[in-house]
Amino acid sequence: MREAALKWFKQARHDLEMAERNVAIGGYDVAAFLSHQAVEKLLKAIIILEGGVPPKTHYLDELAVAAGLPEDLADAVKDLLADYMISRYPDVSGSVPYEEYDADLAGEKVAVAKKIFDGLTARCSPLEDLRADDPGAH
Helix, strand or coil, X not given: CHHHHHHHHHHHHHHHHHHXXXXXXXXXXXXXXXXXXHHHHHHHHHHHHCCCCCCCCCCHHHHHHHHCCCHHHHHHHHHHCCHHHHCCCHHHHXXXXXXXXXXXXXXXXXXXXXXXXXXXXHHHHHHHHHHHHCCCCC
């Protein structure tokens, strides 16, 4: 169980790092998508770590309920909900996805993801300990 949670957690951290890098290189739509993905994977890691089975969904609000997020973080999750689709599909946004995002908006999406990560630090500490013992961790 911990190993599965660690895999989700490591990928979540990587996705957050890649979101930050995409803001720096102008991949604003990708940064928004990866911010969503980072939070999704973090929530799934927590659910697994705490003995649950994560729902097979990309809906962050459902995962927030399953993970038992406090209200402030559950509200923050809502800021990323639409980005799973809008950042990728022209038929969802009605325009070209990459044109919907700029540096400010992408930076806000990354900041929301970081807020959620920071708010869940204590619940993730067992994963940080496992990650520290993993020679492949970066």
